[in-house]
Amino acid sequence: MALMAQRLRSSLPHLHGLLRSGCLSTQGSTLQRIVPGPSVTNSEFSRNYASASAPKETKVKVPVVLFGGSGNYASALYISAVKANALDKVESELLALVEASKGSPTFSQFIKDLSVPTKTRVKAIEEICAHAKFADVTKNFLLILAQNGRLKYMESIAKRLLELTMAHKGEVKAIVTTVIPLPPEEEKELKETLQDIIGHGKKVKLEQKIDPSILGGLMVEFGQKVFDMSIKTRARQMERFLRDPINFDNL
Numbered sequence: 001m002a003l004m005a006q007r008l009r010s011s012l013p014h015l016h017g018l019l020r021s022g023c024l025s026t027q028g029s030t031l032q033r034i035v036p037g038p039s040v041t042n043s044e045f046s047r048n049y050a051s052a053s054a055p056k057e058t059k060v061k062v063p064v065v066l067f068g069g070s071g072n073y074a075s076a077l078y079i080s081a082v083k084a085n086a087l088d089k090v091e092s093e094l095l096a097l098v099e100a101s102k103g104s105p106t107f108s109q110f111i112k113d114l115s116v117p118t119k120t121r122v123k124a125i126e127e128i129c130a131h132a133k134f135a136d137v138t139k140n141f142l143l144i145l146a147q148n149g150r151l152k153y154m155e156s157i158a159k160r161l162l163e164l165t166m167a168h169k170g171e172v173k174a175i176v177t178t179v180i181p182l183p184p185e186e187e188k189e190l191k192e193t194l195q196d197i198i199g200h201g202k203k204v205k206l207e208q209k210i211d212p213s214i215l216g217g218l219m220v221e222f223g224q225k226v227f228d229m230s231i232k233t234r235a236r237q238m239e240r241f242l243r244d245p246i247n248f249d250n251l
Contacts, residue, residue, distance in 0.1 A: 060078075060079045060082045060083055062075045062078055062079065062164055063164060063167035063168050064163060064164055064167045066160050066163065066164070069153065070153055070156040070157045070159075070160050071160050073145075073150070073153070073157045073160075074157050074158075074160035074161040074163075074164060075160075075164065077090065077094075077137070077141050077157070077161055078161060078164040078165070078168075080137050080140075080141070081137050082168075084135070084136070084137045086135045086137050087165060087168065088165075089135050089138075090135055090137050090138050090141075090161075091161060091162065091165050093132070093134050093135060093138045094138060094141075094154070094157075094158045094161060095158055095162070097128075097132075097142075097154070098154055098155045098158045101154070101155075110124070111151035111152050111154065112151075112152040114149050118146070118147060118149070121146040121147075121149075121151065122143060122146045122147060124146075125139075125142045125143055125145075125146045125151075126139075126143065128142075129142060129143075142154075145157075166205065169203070170201060170202045170203055171202065171203050171204070171205045172194075172198055172202050172203070172204055172205065172222070173205050173207060174191075174194050174204055174205070174206050174207070174220060174221065174222045175207045175208075175209055175220070175221040175222075176190060176206060176207070176208055176209070176218055176219070176220050176221075177208075177209045177210075177211050177214060177218060177219040177220075177221075177230075178208065178209075178210065178211075178214075178217075178218045178219075179210070179211070179212050179214060179215065179216055180210065181208060181210065182208060182218075187206065187208070190206070190220070191204050191206050194206070194220075194222060197222075213232065214230035214231065214232045214233075215230065215231040215232045215235070216230065216231035216232075217229045217230040217231045217232075217233075217234065218230065219233075
């Protein structure tokens, strides 16, 4: 653990490299199936967590109702972050830690392995938060996950938190899938088109995905709609058209 503390740095940009270094070691760890512990209700978690990180008198409502364990945790974190006026910082810190953990098999195994003593998990999180200078809200939240053996749900919680922060900011996510990255001018044009569709008051947040299997063209997932203009889909449509019998009476 001392070695881990020596390698940690005081800023987020270095976190990815630090976790990649594999300085965290698990005790008697094996990659095994992890059975989730008892569920935590939204009211229980909100009460315990909010009391440790934010004033009780401030009332905050979540912009989107989320369900499930990860949704409950994300909602409680959102409320506490808003109360502390630290939503952007908490979001960026949690997402940074999630991305950094993906580059470290050792750390990824560490947060999943329930054979690691609770004290060891808590100590590791305390040192990471201290050296990365995480906000108190982020630190308290991660410590609760460590204590409850739920660090393995960190990524799913971060995704649900992102849903809440986007709704809070009035952002609408649009995913565009292409064979190669869109040129900047085409990306800008697509974003402006989608912005015209949703109108004022909300902002389009465009995410690009690369998928060679669509062969060409593009697919846009926007809200509950999917605009499929890929060559793969067009080819399938043409194939079905050619299979249908031709009615010469209509020619």
